[in-house]
Amino acid sequence: MLTAKSSILIIGAGTWGCSTALHLARRGYENVQVLDPFEVPSPIAAGNDVNKIMEHKEVKDSHKDARSIAFATFTRAALKGWKTDPVFSPYFHETGVIVSGSTPEIIQHILEGEIDSAKGDFVTLKTAEDFRRTMPPGVLTGKFPGWKGWFSPKDAGWIHARKAMISAYTEAKRLGVKFTTGTPHGKVVALAYHNGDVTGAQTADGTIHHADHVILAAGAGSDQLLDFKKQLRPTAWTLCHISMTAEEAQGYRNLPVLFNVAKGFFMEPDEDKHELKICDEHPGYCNFIETPKILGEKRSVPFAKEQIPLEAEARARSFLQDTMPHLADRPLSFARICWDADTVDRAFLIDRHPEFPSLLVAVGGSGNGAMQMPSIGGFIADALEGNLQEELKKVVLWRPEIAIARDWKSTQGRFGGPDRVMDFQDVKDNEWTCIRTEGSKL
Template sequence: MAITHSSSILIVGAGTWGCSAALHLARRGYTNVLVLDPHPVPSPIAAGNDINKIMEHKELKAANPDARSVAFATCSRAALKGWKTDPVFQPYFHETGFIVSGHTPALIEHIKTEEIDQCEGDFVSLETAEDFRKTMPPGVLTGQFSGWKGWFSREGAGWIHARKAMLSAYTEASRLGVKFVTGSPAGNVEALVYRDGDVMGARTADGQVHHADQVILAAGAGSDRLLDFKKQLRPTAWTLSHIRMTPEEAKEYRNLPVLFNIAKGFFMEPDEDNHELKICDEHPGYCNFVADNNHAGEIRSVPFSKHQIPLEAEARARDFLRDTMPHLADRPFSFARICWDADTPDRAFLIDRHPEHSSLLVAVGGSGNGAMQMPTIGGYIVDALEGKLQKELKDVVRWRPESAVDRDWKSTQNRYGGPDKLMDFQDVKPEQWTQIGETESRS
C-alpha cells in the first residue's frame, strides 16, 4: 500500500526515537499517527529519561573510513545542527566542551589512534593534573589524575538534557496532532498483530487491537520481546548515580565540560532543578541472561527496571571520583538506577523495513549512542518509511541478521572499564545492591 499523509501509522514506543519519529511525521504532514507506550512520557525505563547525556560529534579520522563510521558521522553532524538550530531541542543543548581521557598507556594510545584527530577540530592536549584542573573552575577537579592523559574539545560537544528534550518533542508532536496513548494497560503493547504474513497493528494489555497501515517498532531494549530480531539486538544496561549538591555548589559547578575517561567513567555539571551531579562508571555493560518464555525458553538478556545499582558499580563510580574529585568521593548517593539500551553486533543503528513484513519498520539499536541523535533520528526513520533513506545510511542500518550469526552474547563490543568483560545481573546477589533511600524517579 502506498503511503499517503492520511495513512494510519502506529509507533510502538514513546522513548527518544519514538518521540522523534512522531515529531518528524507530524512536521511532514502525516495526520493519522498514534504512539503507544506502557509508561507516561518520559518513561521511567527509557534510556533518554535522564538529566543529561553526552553530545559529541567526531569528524572522520581515517583517510578511508569504513561505512559505519561514515554513517555515524553523518547522523551526528545532522544531530549537532539540530541541537543548535531546532527550537524544539536548542534550549536543551549545553555546548560546554568535552574531555576524552585515559589512564593507562594502552588506553591513551587507543584514544590517539581511534577516538580523535589532532589535526582536526580544536583539541587541546592535557598532559598533567594541572592541565585537567584548568579546564574547570578552581576547586572542582582536586584529584591527582595519576597516569591520566586527555584531549579537550571546546566546540561541537557537551551535554543534553535528554528528558526535557524528549518531553519537548512529545509536546510539539502532540500539538501538531499526534495521539499518544500511554500507561498500562491501554498503552502497553503485548504483541504485534499479523494478517496474511504482514503486521497489521498491535494488541495492548486491555485487549484492544490498534490497526494501522504502517507500524514502526521503536521500543528500545523492549523491542526484543515483541519481534524475533534474529539475534541482532542485545539488551544491555549501564549504571548511573547522583550526588546531591547544595545550591551554592551547583552554581560553582555550572557550565563544566564533560569529563570522560573511557575506562573509568564520566560526569557532567549538576542539573539545575535538583542540583544533582550524575556520575557514570564506565564498563562493557550488564545483561540479564534468563530463560525467556517469549522465545521458547532461549537464554537471552531480558530488561528489568531497578532504581539501585550493584555495589561494585558504586565502588567503580567512587574510584573515578577519587581520581578526579576526591572531595566528593565519599558523599552519599541521592539516586541511582540501571539504564537499558540495545546493542547491535556492530553497534550501528537498525532502521529498516522488515524483509518478511512489509508494513513493519524497525527503528532500534541505539547501542549507547541513541539519545544524542534525538533532533534528527526521527527524520531518518521517516525517510526509511518513505523509501528514500540516503544510500550511505541505508546500507549500514539495514536489516542484517547475517551479522549476528554465532553471535557472542558476552562480547564487550569494544568497550572498556570495570572487569573488562560483560557482566550479568544474575551474578549480583540481592544483598549486593545499593540501598539508596530514594523514591522519586527523576532519571
Template sequence: MSPSLDHSSSILIIGAGTWGCSTALHLARRGYTNVKVLDPYPVPSPIAAGNDVNKIMEHKELKSKNPDPTSVAFATCTRAALKGWQTDPVFQPYFHETGFIVSGHTPALIQHIKEDEIDSSDAQYTPLETADDFRRTMPPGVLTGEFPGWKGWLSKEGAGWIHARKAMVSAYTEAQRLGVKFITGTSGKVVALSYENGDVVGAQTEDGISHRADHTILAAGAGSDRLLDFKKQLRPTAWTLCHIKMTPDEADKYRNLPVLFNIAKGFFMEPDEDKHELKICDEHPGYCNFVQEPASSGELRSVPFAKHQIPLEAEARARDFLRDTMPHLADRPFAFARICWDADTADRAFLIDRHPDHPSLLVAVGGSGNGAMQMPTIGGFISDALEGRLQKELKDVVRWRPEIAVDRDWHSTQNRSGGPDRIMDFQSVKDDEWTQIE
C-alpha cells in the same frame, strides 16, 4: 513491496522514548495526520534511556581518509544531530555546548584514543598532559584529584551535554500539538504485534484493544526484543548511573563545565539545574540479564527490567572515578541511582529498516549506547526509511542484517572498556549486593 503511504495513512509507533518521540515529531512536521504512539508509561517513561538529566553530545569529523561505511553513517547522523541541537527550537534550549574531555589512564587506553577517537594533530583538541592541565579546564575547587596516569584531550566545539528528559518532553509536547495521539498506561502497553496474511497490521495492548495501522514502527528500545524475533540482532544491555546531591552554591560553581570522560573509568556532567544533583557514570562494557527462554531448553537471552538501584560493585567503580578526579566528593551519599537499558546491535550500528517478511513493519532500534544524542534528527532518518528514501550511505549500514549475528557472542564487550573488561550478568548480583538508596 511496501504498502502505499500518503499523509492520511495510519501510522502506529510502538515506544514513546527518545526515538519514538522524535519520529512522531518528524512525521507530524511532514504533514502526516494519522499518527498514534503507544507506550506503557506517560512521557517521560521512567524506564526510557532518554529519561535522564543529561547525556553526552559529541560530534567528531572522520579522522581516516578512507573511513569504513559504519563510521561514515554514524558521522552523518551525529553531524545532523549537532545541527538540530544548535538550531531546532524544540531542542536548542536543552543543548549545552560546554566542551568534552576524552581521556584514559593507562598507556594502552591513551594510545587507543590517539588512534581511534580523535585527531590529536587537530588544533581543535587541546592536550591535557598533567593533573594541573585537567584542573585548569574547570573553575578552582572542582577538579581536586591527582589524575594518576591520566592523559586527555579537550574539544571545545561541537560537544557538550543535553538535558535528555527535557528535550524528549519538548519533542513529545510539540508532536502532540501538531496532532499526534499518544496513548499510555495499560491502554498503551503493547503485548503483541498483530498479523494478517503474514504482514504486521498493528499491535494489541494489555487492555485487549487491537490498534490497526497501515504502517507500524517498532521503536521500543531494549523492549523491542520482547515483541519481535530479531534473529540475534539485538542484545539488551544496561549501564549504571548515580547522583550526588550538591548545595546551591556548589551547583553554581559546577555550571557550564565540559564533560569529563575517561573511556574506562567513567564520566560526569554538571549538576541538574532543578535538583542540584551531580550525575556520575562508571564506565564498563555493560550488564545483561541472561535467562533461558523457555526456562528448560530455550536460548539464552538478555531480559530488561527496571530498578532504581545499582550493584555495589558499580558504586565502588563510580567512587573510584571520583577519587581520581574529585576526591572531595568520593564519600558523599548517593541521592539517586538506576540501571539504564539500551539495545546493542552486533556491529553497534543502528537498525532502521523495513522488515523483509512483514513489509508494513519498520524497525527503528539498536541505539547501542549512542541513541539519545541523535534525538533532534533521528526521527527524520526513520521517516526517510518509512518513505523509502533513506540516503544510501545510511541505508546500507542500518539495514536488516541477521547474517552478521548468526554466530553472535552474547558476551562480547564490543570494544568497550572499563570495569572488569567483560559483560556482567545481573543474575550474578545477589539481593544484598545492591545499593539501598531511599
C-alpha cells in the same frame, strides 16, 4: 501506499519514538499514534536522564569507512538540530568534552581510534594541572594518576535528555499525534498479523490497534515483540547522583564533560535538584534469563530499577577519587540502571522488515541513541517513505547474517570495570544500593 492520511503506529515513546512522532507530524502525516507501557518519560527509556553526552567529529579521509561516514552523518544532523531546532536547542550545552584514559593501553586506543581519525583541534592534557585548568578552581581536586586526555571544545557538550524528550513529546501532541501510554492501554504485548504482514499491535487491555504502517521503536524492549535473529542485545549501564547545595552547584556550571573511557564520566549538576550525575564505565550489564519464546537459550531481558549494584557504586567512587576526591564519600541521592539495545556492529538498525512490508524497525541505539534525538526521527521517516540516503541505508539495513554466531558476552569495544559484560542474575539481593529518595517506600 503511504499518504498523509495513512495510519501510522509507533511502538515506543522513548527517545526515538518521540522524535519519529514529531518528524512525521511535521511532514503532515495526520494519523499517527504512539503506544508505550509507561507515561512519558518512561523509567526504562535511555533518554530519561538529566544529561547525556553530545559530540560530533568529522572523520579524516584516511579513516573513512561506511560505518564511520554514516555515524558522522547522523551526528552532524543531530548537532544542527541541537543548535537550531527550538524544540531541542534550549537543552543543548556546548561546553566541550574531554576524552581520557589512565593506562597506556587505553590512552593508545583513544589516540589511534578517536584523535588521529578525527578532524578538529584537540587540546592535549598531560598532567593533573592540565585537567584542572579546564574547569573553575576547586572542581578538579584529584591527582589524575596516569591520566592523559584530549579536550574538544567545539561541537560537543551535553544535553538534558529528559527535558528534550518531553519537549519533543509535547510538540508532537500539539501537532496532532495521539499518545496512548501506561499499562494496560499502552502496553504492547504482541504485534498483530494478517495475510502475512504486520497490521498493528495488541495491548494488554486486549485492544488491537490497526495501522497501515507500524514502526517498532521500543529500544531495549523491542526484541520481546519481534524475532530480531540475534541482532539486538539489551544492555544496561549504571548511573548515580550525589546532592550538592545550590551554592556548590553554581560553581560547577558550564563544565566540559569529563569522560574516562575505562573509569567513568560526569557532567555539571542538574539545574533543578542540584544533583551531580556520575557514571562508572564498563562494557555493560545484561539480564540473562530463559524466556518462554526462546526455550533453551538465555537472552537479556530489561527491567526497571532505581538502584545499582554496590560494585557499580564502588567504581563510581573510584572515578571520583581520581578526579574530585572531596566528593567521593558523599552519600548517593539517586541511582538507576539505564537500558539500550546493542547491535552486533553498534550501527543503528533502521529498515523495513524483509518478511513484513508494513513493519519498519528503528532500534539499536547501541549507546549513542539519545544524542540523535533532534534528527533521528527524520531519518526514520525517510526510511518509511523509502527515501533514506544510500550511504546510510547500506549501514543500517536488516542484517541478521552478521549475528548468526553472535557472542552475547562480547564487550563490543568497550572498556572498564572487570572488562567483561556482567549479568544482573549474578548480583544478590543484598548487593544493591538501598538509596532512600523522596517518596520511596524502602
